[in-house]
Structure formats: C-alpha cells, structure tokens
Amino acid sequence: MSTRVGQKKAARVVRDQIAREKRRSRTLWTTIAAVAVLVIAGLIGWGLISAQDSGTYTAPPGAVEDGTGIKVGTGPVQIDIYEDFICPACGTFEKQTGDTLDRLVAQGKASVVYHPLAFLDRASSTDYSTRASAASGAAAEGGKFREYAKALFAQQPAEGSAGLSDDQLIAIGRSVGLGDAFAQAVRDGKYKPWTAHVTDAASGDGVTGTPTVRVAGKDVQPTTQAIQAAVG
C-alpha cells in the first residue's frame, strides 16, 4: 500500500468522524429544541386552565352548603339533577319528569338539588349554557329558581344556534315575576363564576354527561319510573 493511498484513507476516516460528530450534535440540539417546544406547549395549557380555576364565586341564596347546586324542598331523600340548559335530552327530561319532581317535593318525599352546569358552551355561539346557568343563579337570588328553569327549558334554543340573548333571558325572568335586580345580575354576569364552580364540581363528582340523575347519591336512569322507584 502506497503512502498516498494510506493518507487518503486516513483523511476519509477523519472526515467521516467529523461528519458523525456533527450529525450527533445536530440531532442532540434539534431534540432539545423539539422537547422544549412540546413541554412549553403543555405548560401553557396547564397555566391557562389554572388561571380559569382560580376565580372566586358567590353562590346564590338557596344553594347547598358547598355551592354546587340549588336545593328545592326538604324531603328526606335527596335527588340530584345535573342539567345543561341547552342539552336537548335535558329538555325532554324536564318535559317528562319535571312535574313528578315537583310533586315529590310538594309531598315532602324528596328534596331536589338542581345542578345547572355548563358542559355544552360549544353547542352555541354565545356560551348559552353558561349564560343561562348564571341567569338561573340570579333567579335563585330572586327566589324563583325552579319557575325560571322550567320557563327556560320550555323555550330551549337548538344546539348549534346562538341561544337566547341576555335580553331574552331577562324577559323570561320578568314573565315569572323576577325584577330589576335579576335583570342587573344577568347583565353583569354576576353568577358566571358560580356556574364554573357548579360545572367543575360536577365533573369532580364523576358526572360526564347530562342529564345525570342521582337518588341518594346513586346513579339512576333519567326517567320518571326509575326515579319514583328509587325514591320509594
């Protein structure tokens, strides 16, 4: 083997080694950059949700102790109803079972805790779920939660629509006898933080859809028969 060939060979070995070294450091740096991008993105999401959580809320009068719903009646058996004002199945449930619930309360057999949550804000272009729930909180302040909730379900907007406007929410309130304080609370969005609390607490309690019905803490089918059977 001549020296020239040997030199060429040696030069190639060195070149290859440098190229390998370069590739390795390039891979290292692109990996670090990519991981940083992903981690930062995840932290931004975490930061955004934590910021949403930190709001303090005022529960309306008539709310249960932990502020997660409005209690109606004083009967011994507790029924929990988790509803979203734009959810079509909740509208149907109210139509079919609402009167039965009112009767159970009137007969002193059961108390009903209504949890007006906002799972379906994306189902309207104006966050109707949140606005309607907050308005129902204002109605509770005026002592007419149940009347107002029924009136809202009677005029339930379709999913995918803009929902009812604040003015319409106020007009419905007036139709059940709510006054200026109610109107002001709706306009100010006074109970929106409370709605967020109700929604978050329901998720924490394992509610993943609406309507969810629980009798004495146990899941029950959202039908008149099932509820009556469970109450006994």
Add this chain to the structure above:
Amino acid sequence: MNVTVVSPPVSPTSVSRWHSGRPWLGTLVRLGLAAVWLVAGGAKVGDLAGSGRAVNAYDVMPYDLAKVIGAALPLVEVALGLLLLVGLATRLAAGISVGLLVVFIAGISQAWARGLQIDCGCFGSGGQLAAGQSPTYGPEILRDLGFLVLAVVLVIWPLTRLSIDSWLEKK
C-alpha cells in the same frame, strides 16, 4: 452512513425509483400527520375545560389530573403538528405521535370493554353520549390505527423533502 433500504431484491430501476420517490412520499406522510395533530388540537384549544371533561369521561384517572392532561393535550398536539409541518426533529415527533396514539387506542379500547357510553373527544366535543346515541369505538380505533401507520413510517424514514431536518443534513 449508508442507508439500507429494507425491500426485496428488485430490478435496479425500481430501486432507484424508490430512492428518489420515497423522500417525497415521506413529505406527504409528514404533512398528513401534521394536519391530523393540528386539526385535533385546534378543535380543542378553544375549550380546555371541555377537553379536561372529555379526558375525565374515560374514567381512568382522578378529575384533577384529567383536567391538567385535558388542558395540556390540545396544545401539545398543536406543537407536534407544527414540528411535523416544518420537519424539525421528525423522528422524535413521530415517536411521540406513536406513543400518544397507542395511549388513545388503549383509552378507547378500555372504554369499549367497560361498556362506557362516551364520545372519544378526539376532535373536540367528547364526554358522555346523549340517550339514543351509540358509541363508534370501532371506527375511532381504526382511524387511530391509520394515523399510527403514518407515524411509524416517519419513525423509520424521518428524512423527507422540504423539511428542516433534511436542510440541516445537507448543510
């Protein structure tokens, strides 16, 4: 470094055609997977709380953890989509895609096996299905398997045309 192509011995012309065509094919795969992540993440970033509820509906972790994961996931998906779009650290991004998709498939499978009635929440929405709606776990899993194939292809052949990776490689 020599690139060894795992393919049966074929005529020289088809080998060279594979060599010249593969990086372009890879570009298509990369952009396709990027689109999947960008659409999936983009549909959820507007409602991070809802995304947390969708994760919670799988009923595999406490709500407080589901909330954090649900909030982080859409942004991570968008970031993955962007990395794949520009072709930076493609092998890593594709590898993480594989991991995420396997987790998603496992999540949907366990929901199916336990008889949960949920929407996978893959591209927004999510949560429990309304009465009368039936879950579509089979198609959801098949779809994710399709995405998984794209990601695996990119793990094997990460260098594609029109990518930062290949631009750096030439430098």
